Every structure is written in structure tokens, then in C-alpha cells.
Amino acid sequence: MDEKSMNPIKRPITTSSSDNNTNQMKALLTKDGTIKIILPSTLTGNLQRNFFSKDVTDAVSSRIQNEKPFIKGYVSNENFGSSDDQYSEYKITPRQIFCASICQISFCSLHPLNDSHKLICNSYALFKRIVLHEKSYGKINIALPQKVLKKIPILTDNVQDIMQLLYKNVTAFEDECINAALMQIVTAPLTTFYSIQKVGIEFSERLIIHFVGAELKFEADRLEKWESLFLHLAHGVTDLQIMFIGSELNFENLPVEIISRTRVCKICRQNCCGIRFDFQCKKFYHDYCESSAFVKPDFVCFFNPALHRSGFCGFDTWPMTIEAALKTGSPLLVTSTTENECYLDLDRIKKVTNNDVEILIPPLKNPYASTRPERNFASDDEDPIMFKNNYLFAIAKTHDLIDL
Template sequence: MDGEESAPESAPEKVRHYHPGICVYCGKNPTESCQLKRCTQCQLVLYCSRQCQKKDWQTHKPLCQTHALQDGKNIFTSARERIHDRKGWHDFQNMLRMRASVKLGRSLEPFENEIFLFARVCEICGEAEPTKITDCSKCHSVFYCSEAHREKDAKRHAEWCYSYSLCMCCDLLEYRSGMNSIPFPIVVDAEYKPLPATIKEKLESMLGFLSTSHLFEKNMLITLMSERLTYPLSLLYVLQNISVGSCKQEISQVSELTVHIVGAESTKEMLGIIRWEYLVHTLPALKKLHAVFIGPEVGMMRCEDCQKKGRIIVYEMCKMLYHDYVSTSYYTKPDAIVAFNCGFHEFEGEKKDTWPKSLPKMAENRDTPVIFTSYNSTEARKDLEVLCQASEVEVLLPSQLNPYRSLRPYRDPAREENADIFFTNQYITCVRGMK
């Protein structure tokens, strides 16, 4: 089966993104022979040609007409005089998004939201006058009104420049080709091979099994594959370092594994659901995998090798909260519980916070590890604090940078922890109940 790809899955909706330094319609970068021109009516987007502007007009028209220049000034011009810090800018941008939604009488599309979140303004002072703004020539994602401000930000931006470029390439590729265009190798291990130190090392070892006719550069392919495999690999990373079940087995010896994926979303954990079959491929002793996706936003197939070997893979979807699921007749005791990018703390104290009832149920069994990931170290700390308040737990794996986090960068408009970019499953923690 080496080199073969998994069966096609239903294609998710393609999502268009906005990047302020490239043609909003075709994604072309500016060059010496092709200088991008702004929309003169709103100054919010750029085009590489009159043809692209015409093709995009029906899409851009509603936002353009509701955000036309006033006295020759765009919607960001006045902000520089009254906003002097990053939080102020973020609050101002969110206010603009809400106003735009009210003016249009509908929710904004993702790329429309990003027009406000990633504005074409000076990184240092917020200057928004188009004639004064130039971009970073490498990533076309960060802007300056002067060479002095460019130099002032040079060291900080150098840390994120490549990630901005990679994010842009991923966004454009997935919009043009679709999420399912990424090759996925079926490599069935005859014996258990412990995971290497990082997800990059693991994926590089898998690339040799892919067809050489793929259209992606190596780094791009590794990046996009990491976004698909970070979920099962993050789980496996923890399980290979702790014993599993009441029998305290090593994960390499487990023949049946039941995993509860709590707070699951169809667009994240369940996207490319066959990727969870990778656990069976890398654990030769595993004969049955039962993956239960539990969450209010939850909306199979096996490869030929698994079918021949009689391996059983059960995918179960439960559109409900976890504390409701444990009371059902079809509840099955898990060997592990995992919550990806959990946000246990996000709505703490608010009426819409549903975690307080679920967390005690998740951490009530000493034989069942609870694994959760967070976007950054601050969130990981807060998530653990909330869990500890809800139930008495023992920490098996303190919050740490996850070596099996996704390598696919996403822009963070809030710049939490002073980071321009974040990654899925960036921090990982594991606990178990004390009962």
C-alpha cells in the first residue's frame, strides 16, 4: 500500500481569505512591472489589473459602496489620531466589523472580516494614507509609512515574515484547489515505531511514500499535512508517554482503543475524518478504534489494507454537550478523552459557558487521561486552572509546547503574547482524575 492515497472525501466549502498586500481577486504579488492599484472609491483593496477589478466588482460592490471615502479619507484615516496601542487598534477594527455587518444587513464573509482585521496601515504609527504606505517586499503583509518605522520594526517582523508568506500561500492554495487536494499517504507499519521528536521529522519520513508527481513544494506539503495530522498525532504523542486504561498498557500493546473527542467541530477535528485511521496504521496491535466526536457543532470508510486485516474503525457523532452524552444509553467508557484548542477558560463566568458541567464528567475517572490543547501558553495555563477548579486532578503532562502542533500558520489580529502568528494545537497538557 506504500504510496497510495486515501479514498476521496466530500469536499468542504472553499474559504476565501483577504491579504492586504496582494491582488484581492487573483492573489498576484506586486512586482516592478506590475504595481497594484487600490480601489479609488474605498481604498480598502488592491487589484493587479482592470480585468481583476471588473471580475471582482459584484463581490466587492456592497462593502465598497457602504465604506466609500469621506472627504477623501478612508475608514482608517482618523484612527491614527486617537488610537495609540495594539489593543485600541483591535477594538477599533472590531467596531468597524460590527458596523459593516449592520450596514450590509448580514454577517460578513471571512475575507470581508479580514479586510478590517488586517488593514493596510503602518505597523508602528497606524498611518493609513495610501500614498505613504509601502509593504514588506518579502511577505507583502506588513506595512510602513517610512524607512525609519521599517527599521524600528525590522527585528520583530523578521521573526514572523516567513510565516506570513507561508500563511498566504496556504490560504490561496486551499481556496483555489480545495482542502482535499492534499496528498495523504497510506503507510501501514508492521511494527510499532515510536514518534520522533517533532511532527516535521515524522512527516519528512512519510514523504518518500508519496507520488513524485504532486504539485506542492516540500515545505508547503509538510505544512498542509501537519494541519491534517496534528489531531491524531498529538493524541498519540501523549499516549505513548503514559499507560492506557486500568491495565496500564503501553499504547503499542493496546488492541482496542476508545477515544472521546470533546467539543468537536465538523470544520476542524472532523475535517478529513479518515485521517484518524492513521492511529490504526501506526499501531499494529490495534484491532479496533472507536472515535466518538462529541460537541454541539458536530454536523466510514477504511483503506483496503484495514479491510483485508479485519480492523474495525467506528466513527460516532454525538451532537450534544459532554455532560449530556455521559447520561445516554450509548455512552461508552473511553480509554482517553481529548479536547483540541479547548478554550475551557474562554467564556468563564458567562451564561454561554457550557464547560462547568462537562469538565467534572471528563475528569472523574483515574484510569482515563484527559488531554487538551491550547493556542498559546497563557491560554494553556488558564485552561488548566479552570479544569483544576472543576475537578481534583493529577497533572501527568504539564502544559508545554506541543512537538506535534500544526506547522500551518494563521494570522492573529489580536497579537496575543505579542505573536503575529498562531498554530493549531500549539500547547498540550494531560491530566487525570483523582477518584
């Protein structure tokens, strides 16, 4: 329970008893989640029940009818009576109110359902379905497409266009759980491909992409997806180099089976097309840029970095990383899990660079975002549900100041 919810409920009211004396009540939400009601003992019987039904909600009033005061005494509070007024104190556990839909989120009777829940109700329901499915049957396995395109497709703002081009049968993805598992896999390569086209980078024979702050369970969870959903689309690219760089990236935790699946398909081998992965583990990006292992990128990606928050282990290293990435002279793609974070990250970059950036793609909803809902524990008061790569923007250092 947050600090705000433990504060007294600011709802003093007055009611007149039979002798025309004015009395007041006070309601407190305690740390253990119960409601503490303090009211004048002169308000008894039906008058007490009417008093509660008007102010505390029907759920609470129905409970008070069978409750007995557990403390009687004197309460001194300048806003709620004088020291010589006798008060009774009641302790009530609020009844939970459940959302009528399948999401089954419960609410305290003092904080009932509101319109904001309707916006995320379906996402909560899907989150529940996925958790229950994976608990019973394990992780949902998605077969990646094997089709090699003979020309570069133009990715539209409709993800179904490319899905229909790559898969023979897309009806299986109509199930929300299956679709969420699919989009969690494809969002990284397709978001990268979509953004490269949108900023106007040409697909040359050699293409080098840096992923800053990469996660093994997201960008590198299935390395073969970079062949199926990027190399097979990028006709003409024969040497695709993908660099994963991150201070929390640990190569020791990389399963052997992931490394063994990096061999390209027969068609790619016939066309002399290849893909190389490089893992720069336990290393900050700005340190990597100064090392002998540095290879100049054509495109730099920050997937869900939350730049507006502090960096690694409480040390704010983002300013150095942002400056190093811009110094490469390559466009930067930044994605975020929520719309609010998207704008906060852009503001952070502007502050770090003194607004010395050119916006290539303004903040927008990513058509290739993951549709798998995840709980947001960092800012659940604003966005209880989040999605990987939900929003994006792209920038570059102002052209006339780029170090060549």
C-alpha cells in the same frame, strides 16, 4: 482601530521661538486613522518644519510641508497653552511603511516595524502564499499514506521520523505550502497517538477516544486519516472507536462523501481491524456523560478549546464539562493554538478543580502541531498568528479521588 490607539499621543514637546517664548504642540490620532496636529501659529515656515521633523518622524514632516492649516482658532487646554494663544490645526494621513520581506504587512509611520514582527514575519508570508494559492488553484489535496506498520512506532519529538517511515518520498513536503496542508491533516491523529504514548496508555485490542467540542472541519474533515495515521500505527488494536461530541457539532452539515469513506483498507479487513465513528451532535459533553449513549473512554481529547474563555453562546459550561471529563478517570489531553492560551487553560482547570489534578504532561510545544498559520482575531494584540494544536498538556484527576 482599538480604543487605545484613538487616545491622544502623549508626546508634548517645547521649542523656543525667536522671542524666547516657550510653545508646545499636541498630536492626536483620530478615529479615521489620520493625525491631527495642533501647534502655535507663531511657529511658522521653517521653524514649523523643524518642529515636526524632530517629533513626528520624517514621514509626517515631509507631508506637512505642502499642507495648509484647515482650522485656525483658539485652543484652551491647560497643558497646551492658554486660551489667548492662537493655534493652527493640521490634518495629516500617515504614510504606510511596508515590511521589506515578502509578507508585505504595512505599518503606520507612527508605529514602525519592531523586533516582535520578525518573530512572525515568515508566518505572515506563508499565510499569504496559501491564501493566494487556494484562491487560484483550490484547496491543496494531500495523499494519505497507505502503509500498515507491523509494530508500534515510538513517536519522537521529530515529526520527520514518522513521515519518513510512512511515506516513500518526503521531498514533496519540503514546499512550505504543501507541508502546511499536510500537517493540518495529520496533527489530530498524530498528536493523539503521541500523547497516548507519552502518558503511558497501552494499545489494547479495543481503544476508545473521546473528542470534546469536535469540529467537522478539523477532527472530522477527512475521517480516513484516523485509519492511515492512527490505526495503521497502532499494531494490535482491532477495534478503534472514535467519539466526536460537541454542542456546535451538526451531523446535518456532514457531507455524505465523508461517511462513505469510512471503510478500512484490505489489509485491515484481513487482520479483522476496524474503526467506528460516533457523532454526538448538539450535545454538551457533561450531558453526554449522563446519557445512555455514554461509553467510557480510554483517552479524552480537548483540541484547541480555549477553556479560559466563556463557553457556548455566552454560557460558561466549561466547569461542568471539565468535571465530567475528569470523572471518567481517563487522562485528558488539552491542546491550544498559542503558548499563552496553553497556560491559561491549565490555570482554568486548576481553578475549577481546586487544583485537584495530576499533570501527566506539562505544557510543551507540540512536535506534531499544524504548521498552517491562521489569523488570531481573539487575541491578535498578543499572538497575531496561531496554529492548531500548537501547544499541549495532559492531566488526570488525583488518583485517590477518582470515582471507580
